[in-house]
Amino acid sequence: MTSPATPEQSAPVALPRTLTQNLGQFDGQQVRLQGFVHARRDLGGVQFLVLRDKSGIAQCVGSGLHLPLPESSVEIVGSVKAHKKAPGGYEVQIESLKVLSAAIQASPVEIPKMEWNVNPETMLDYRYVSVRGLRERAALKVQAELVFAFHSYLRGEGFTEISTPKIVSAGAEGGANLFKLDYFGEQAYLAQSPQLYKQIMVGVFERVYEVAPVYRAEEHATSRHLNEYLSLDVEMGFIEDEEEVMELENGLLAAIMERLKLTCAAEFELVGASIPEVPAHIPRITLMEARALVHEKFGHTVGGKDLDPEAERLLCQHYAETQGSDFVFVTKYPRAARPFYAHPEINPDGSISSEITRGFDLLFRGIEITSGGQRIHDHAMLMDSIRAYKMNPDAMTGYSEVFKYGMPPHGGFAIGAERLTAKLLGIANVRYARAFPRDRNRLTP
Template identity: 85%
Template sequence: MTNPTEPTQTQPKLARTLTRDLGQLEGQMVKLQGFVHARRDLGGVQFVVLRDKTGLAQCVGSHLSLPLPESSVEILGTVKAHKKAPGGYEVQVESMKVLSAATQASPLEIPKMEWNVNPETMLDYRYVSLRGLRERAALKVQGEIVYAFHTYLRSQGFTEISTPKIVSAGAEGGANLFKLDYFGEQAYLAQSPQLYKQIMVGVFERVYEVAPVYRAEEHATSRHLNEYLSLDVEMGFIDDEDDVMELETGFLSFAMERLGESCAAEFELLGASIPKVPQRIPRITLMDARALVTEKFGHQVGGKDLDPEAERLLCQHYAETEGSDFVFVTKYPRAARPFYTHADHQEDGSLNPDLTRGFDLLFRGIEITSGGQRIHDHAMLMESIDAYKMNREAMSGYSEVFKYGMPPHGGFAIGAERLTAKLLGIANVRYARAFPRDRNRLTP
């Protein structure tokens, strides 16, 4: 019988070791917890590749009962150097415990998944495919972009806001709105926080939001989603749209530096490079951009904007001539910008009704940002609402604030998935979102 006056000796609890830390623990006993990424049984010797949130570890033992891939397990063993093992180290297993066994074979063989093979199957079983190293690498990069967005804007005096996602009218008009019944009234899912973030400039002067937006566009392309994560900024007391472009340049420079520090392994895994952001990103007016791609590349641009091929060619030009993966396209015509975009000035100082202070930012061949200076004068705003044939009464919840001294202001919005996809060379933007929503997909 144990003497109650003597302390009981207990074995110290072994803390969990992450796979990334094995190189610091050679010769030591460790406890790994993770998923069975792959397995091989060579008779007297069994190999288990364990996956945790930081990477992979090769584990080798004998007389092990191997569970199905994706089972979660706990392995105790000793760390040994091994040149051919992931990370240069393996774990010689002393015991393996199944924490939760997979009850059936995975519909996808995760170690062999590729984005260009059975893409719809990978999306159908997204709850499994997201466990792949490439898939989660893309989401980690996106998470770091969002982190950088928060961090940089707060350093510049911005306040985070949260705006409604059920609205009575669209921010940009048009028919690309998801309708819903709101207690017997017609309502919509917000296609942008634009109108609310402008209102909030009158409160905090500098505001931002990270939130999903919804576009009821029947696209079936590799560059569109019907729900995506929008990184929105609005800032007051600006001189013109140049102030907004300078802010975005500062953010991008900060974000790319952050990605280099936190996601080098993910970029290496995906064979991607982190771009350098020029101190001043090249700028070209829309009309000059259209002329350039026609004269240099022989591409005739249709419509009132740049088509996808023109965007690609323009980016190719600036990559070749200035070494920049980014280019701002400025001075969009009124017909190609939303109603709230401020008109540009003519040389004599008067307003030019045909041109605006709106801009797009192109990156590696695709638009990732729309932005510009907004109308802050109430009379000018009402004229614009009329010109766009919008209902004044329906817009009154937004337009009324401009009777009360709104400052000159502007902003931009970045689609997080598009930026992520272009950074990493992902051909289809759907793989840059955990659970994408497109015209054909509501699950999982």
């Protein structure tokens, strides 16, 4: 159990800890494991214990043991033996079992038996322990890896990370759905997006990104919305038009999926999902063409000015079937479906379109995961737009002032981390792609 003592070091050296995923490297050897009692079974003469650590699970077997309650933290020393029926193909024969921290009662949910969408409210009520489930943590691991891929790729492309205020004096998107806050006696709000701030920071670092929570006080509960979510925000200056922004996002998504293949294959296998291939050039279709397509091919008529969820689903079905792509950019959104800061399309004759913008959405497996576009950088054009949206220009000076100082042409987008995670893993409700979701009725845990 100890390494040979060196002349300088006569005290016993502890056996290094082995992660369960690496058991196969120690066939026939003694290992020290740490983790949680995932499951246990006492057959009288022999006891089985499934140990869960951050890397996976391992079947352990011994005799004469008193097994602690599930979820207890334990340390096991034992020898590794190949065993076809054990998870991973190896079993640990327990030599000693030490309880590091005993669970003092049974978990309110049976961690090994949980499935997504079974008793969802109960699982969320007990999230402090239900989040230990293998599928639950798989979603959060995938999210952590895709967020890190977001950081890494953008840094490689010359982006600088920023940290902008979440307590703001007005909403960037126009004022609806804001959580109100008392800020030393003043009315303040939680930011819906870092839109203004990331635009300001284009004036500093040219290319910026932020990973931070944003807030939407939406009353309705749907399977695709959260009141607090992690927004992956990008903004880049010195662009020609929104095409450059889409190209950047195309490369970013490819890098994210490559990283997930390297780091999360086990998680995708566990939940039975596949990591999508990102085309070198994600297909594009204008919004008007997309509306026509779903009408002509599927007989679905879309009301309003945008796409509805059914149209998003059908359009993705079309591109999956005809081009094998899980992604499609919907471009050239009409002004009526975009905020005031969306840059208008420039007509072939050089005039400014009053109807069409350079805004785009990205759809993935039936749902919008990104809104983006080129933004207005010209102060006069911005003020015209603010007036056209019947907004009060005086109330907007906190936003508009910076555009007096040479803001370069720029654009960007935002990805909702939880929604992308959920679609990747086939999680029906986006709440399970967040550790501790906030919704209309949920403020705990």
